[in-house]
Amino acid sequence: MEIKNIIFDFGGVLVDWNPRYFFKDYFNDDEKMEYFLQHIAQSEWNEEQDRGRSLAEGTELQVKKFPEWEKELRAYYDNWTVMLKSDIPQNVDILRRLATTDYHLFGLTNWSEETFPYALENYDFFQIFDGKIVVSGTEKLIKPDPKIWHVLLERYNIQASESLFIDDNPKNIEMAASLGFKTIKINPDTDLEQELAGMGIKV
Structure with a gap:
């Protein structure tokens, strides 16, 4: 047809769009960056915000799970526009x-x-x-x-x-x-x- x-x-x-555009300079350590993006701020987590969960709720949920990564997790959506290259x-x-x-x-x-x-x-x-x-x-x-x-x-x-x-x-x-x-x-x-x-x- x-x-x-x-x-x-x-x-x-x-x-x-790629979170690495922001986090490459943020971490200045590719291994640490990849660990963070694969295990802490993984794509499955970001997809829930794409499904309609608010950025604030998604961030708070992940901060509770990984309090030692709070600063990096809060930086994710605060710097989202840098990721849209x-x-x-x-x-x-x-x-x-x-x-x-x-x-x-x-x-x-x-x-x-x-x-x-x-x-x-x-x-x-x-x-x-x-x-x-x-x-x-x-x-x-x-x-x-x-x-x-x-x-x-x-x-x-x-x-x-x-x-x-x-x-x-x-x-x-x-x-x-x-x-x-x-x-x-x-x-x-x-x-x-x-x-x-x-x-x-x-x-």
Whole structure:
């Protein structure tokens, strides 16, 4: 079936977010930094804030668990904007070109409701989506839960079989494919223009 809709994840696809951008200088010790990010402020903890838990509640819960890391844990969301380093220019350029075509563009992102407004204000390319963005923190659902794709499909009255989903997380790609979406998995060296061309999408 012909692709009519293109759905973008944001982190790792259009924006370069990584807690290491802040903590590398903070710790000045890569081994300590990696221990902290893998065992104390691990991605599973951050994902609960993406699912809708408040940053304050998430921080307090983790501080109670790891009181010896209190200073570092409080620094995490206080310095979150440093972790959002930049857009990913080659992919944003493709998004801008897609905006001049007949494809319908959507966003589907795992992102805290509290931090997403900063990204919206500071990166103008988000305006291309014209508000057609489903944010996990707002919906209290998170990829790869299939319910969040159903929110997107029902809200905008689109069909999975007519839609291409682009993400950097293999679990999300796998789930989207199982729901009937065509998919592109983004890696740091992915040529998105070439991948789209392979799907018959010229930009």
